[in-house]
Amino acid sequence: MKKKWWHEKIGYQIYPKSFLDTNGDGVGDLAGVIEKLPYLEQLGVDILWLSPVYPSPMVDNGYDISDYENIDPRFGTLEDMDRLIAEAKKKNISIIMDLVVNHCSDQHAWFQKAIADPKGPYGDYFYLKEGKDGKEPNNWRSYFGGSVWEKLPGQENLFYYHAYAKEQPDLNWENPALREEIYKMVNWWLDRGIAGFRIDAIINIKKDLTWEDLPVDGPDGRGFLTNSITRMQKRDGGTKNGIGVFLRELKERCFAPHDAFTVGEVFEVDREQLEEFIGEDGYFSTMFAFDPIQSYKKGTCQCEFDRNMNPDEWKQDVFVNQKLLGDIAFEANIIENHDEPTGVSRFLPDYAQNPTGTKMLGTISVLLRGIPFIYQGQEIGMQNAVWNTVDEYNDINTIDQYHTARDAGLTDKEALEACSRLSRDNARTPMQWNTQENAGFTTGTPWLKVNDNYTEINVETQDTDPDSVLNYYRKLIALRKSPAYKEVFAYGEFLPVYQNTSSVMAYYRKTENQRILITANFGKEAVSLTLEYPVKQILLSNMASAEPSLPSNDIITLNSCEVLVFELETL
Numbered sequence: 129m130k131k132k133w134w135h136e137k138i139g140y141q142i143y144p145k146s147f148l149d150t151n152g153d154g155v156g157d158l159a160g161v162i163e164k165l166p167y168l169e170q171l172g173v174d175i176l177w178l179s180p181v182y183p184s185p186m187v188d189n190g191y192d193i194s195d196y197e198n199i200d201p202r203f204g205t206l207e208d209m210d211r212l213i214a215e216a217k218k219k220n221i222s223i224i225m226d227l228v229v230n231h232c233s234d235q236h237a238w239f240q241k242a243i244a245d246p247k248g249p250y251g252d253y254f255y256l257k258e259g260k261d262g263k264e265p266n267n268w269r270s271y272f273g274g275s276v277w278e279k280l281p282g283q284e285n286l287f288y289y290h291a292y293a294k295e296q297p298d299l300n301w302e303n304p305a306l307r308e309e310i311y312k313m314v315n316w317w318l319d320r321g322i323a324g325f326r327i328d329a330i331i332n333i334k335k336d337l338t339w340e341d342l343p344v345d346g347p348d349g350r351g352f353l354t355n356s357i358t359r360m361q362k363r364d365g366g367t368k369n370g371i372g373v374f375l376r377e378l379k380e381r382c383f384a385p386h387d388a389f390t391v392g393e394v395f396e397v398d399r400e401q402l403e404e405f406i407g408e409d410g411y412f413s414t415m416f417a418f419d420p421i422q423s424y425k426k427g428t429c430q431c432e433f434d435r436n437m438n439p440d441e442w443k444q445d446v447f448v449n450q451k452l453l454g455d456i457a458f459e460a461n462i463i464e465n466h467d468e469p470t471g472v473s474r475f476l477p478d479y480a481q482n483p484t485g486t487k488m489l490g491t492i493s494v495l496l497r498g499i500p501f502i503y504q505g506q507e508i509g510m511q512n513a514v515w516n517t518v519d520e521y522n523d524i525n526t527i528d529q530y531h532t533a534r535d536a537g538l539t540d541k542e543a544l545e546a547c548s549r550l551s552r553d554n555a556r557t558p559m560q561w562n563t564q565e566n567a568g569f570t571t572g573t574p575w576l577k578v579n580d581n582y583t584e585i586n587v588e589t590q591d592t593d594p595d596s597v598l599n600y601y602r603k604l605i606a607l608r609k610s611p612a613y614k615e616v617f618a619y620g621e622f623l624p625v626y627q628n629t630s631s632v633m634a635y636y637r638k639t640e641n642q643r644i645l646i647t648a649n650f651g652k653e654a655v656s657l658t659l660e661y662p663v664k665q666i667l668l669s670n671m672a673s674a675e676p677s678l679p680s681n682d683i684i685t686l687n688s689c690e691v692l693v694f695e696l697e698t699l
């Protein structure tokens with residue numbers, strides 16, 4: 129595999145709205161990110177992905193952009209952004225932005241011009257279609273519920289397409305003029321000094337232009353739009369001549385000349401397409417490894433996912449994924465992001481939802497092959513919040529799910545419970561900095577409530593406790609990047625081991641002259657394992673006690689929630 133500048137890096141996602149508010153308006157800002165750069169440097173992260181900070185009406189928290197070449201005043205100014213890029217650079221930290229180009233905001237000038245003159249050039253920046261006798265052009269259901277079609281304001285029978293909220297009209301990538309605008313904008317940001325992009329919802333930019341109805345898959349009489357994507361790929365024999373044409377052009381016009389780092393949010397492609405998307409000559413540098421965190425999401429409604437992940441299933445999914453990747457590509461490994469519940473609340477059984485279990489989960493995930501992306505607060509073990517009323521939610525998707533659940537006959541309590549487990553707001557509660565009011569996030573009223581557990585789980589308290597989750601993450605990251613081991617953690621082969629031992633998740637990372645064993649016990653009871661190779665040394669342990677002692681024979685015992693990282697002989 130050809131080495132790339134980002135292969136040995138650690139990513140960190142910032143959700144700026146919830147990171148740190150420096151002016152008391154209750155919303156995090158770029159000055160807050162700048163203020164915390166020393167904290168991030170100490171943690172050891174190298175690439176910061178900022179969720180959108182562009183001007184936005186915030187219907188979908190910034191994923192509805194009304195101006196691509198500016199900063200929303202809530203977050204600061206373009207000068208603040210330049211300052212962030214420059215200050216980060218001094219610390220060898222790269223900034224990547226969120227590229228949201230499947231859709232813009234209905235407040236974007238392009239859409240306003242399309243409304244004013246649907247037959248003019250800007251009408252063709254969007255998908256405008258005649259309805260069928262005043263009804264929507266087809267039966268597709270959007271991601272956030274309801275039809276993908278909305279009447280263009282002022283029109284009787286002309287609709288526009290939106291895969292997400294109706295305030296997020298989809299952009300027409302078939303139109304070369306639109307594509308030129310996008311490339312210009314992307315290059316404008318790259319020239320400003322950002323290192324690349326996280327690429328939002330990208331699989332949606334290619335539409336099935338037959339617009340044929342989908343098989344109905346819900347009581348609303350609609351078919352979920354993602355089925356149109358898979359149907360189209362099947363018909364076209366893959367993606368190369370469909371979305372691939374756009375993605376290659378985007379890469380060649382923007383990313384390649386800048387040697388940019390790009391991480392795609394890519395769903396609805398098969399594992400066989402990995403090489404095409406993120407191989408040596410792929411469209412992106414990498415993409416998030418969603419399969420292992422989403423495989424049990426069978427339905428389209430959050431309330432259908434009513435259980436925590438079973439560690440043994442998760443293990444199988446992670447291993448299958450790592451195996452498939454092999455030497456073809458690097459994926460970006462995550463246990464959470466701003467669209468998912470927190471990893472601790474999702475992956476850990478109740479008895480493991482404590483600092484020890486949290487460290488175990490982090491170790492397993494960060495030492496996988498690929499580039500780890502840590503989500504803000506993961507490094508202190510932030511957890512899902514308790515949601516008491518629907519008014520406490522902000523997320524458009526959760527609120528929609530709540531109403532869907534109510535319409536299906538659930539009581540208020542049942543609907544709240546059903547939504548709370550996977551609500552996107554779980555990840556969006558403000559970062560917990562200290563024990564002061566609002567966890568030190570703001571001196572004003574936070575835009576989303578702070579998790580009540582901030583007095584226990586916060587950066588300040590953990591900073592001074594050598595056994596804290598935070599100090600453990602610092603050690604874990606330092607180990608992964610250490611001169612002696614960075615090669616094996618970046619490029620070493622991934623080999624599952626003890627695969628059939630229930631509740632044990634273990635793997636080797638191996639190069640010609642190094643063999644590392646990462647081994648964790650997710651179970652309630654202690655387990656003993658027979659080592660296959662002699663131990664050289666223990667590199668990391670999540671047990672609070674003093675230095676773990678080397679096993680005297682080839683048998684090791686792992687207590688409940690214990691994780692151990694060994695260097696073994698290579699023999």
Ligand code: GLC
Pocket residue numbers: 188191192228292328329393466467
């Ligand atoms: C992506 C984002 C999500 C957003 C959606 C629409 O999935 O991660 O937060 O709602 O795209 O832009």
Ligand code: CA
Pocket residue numbers: 148149150151152153154155156157202
């Ligand atoms: Ca602010």
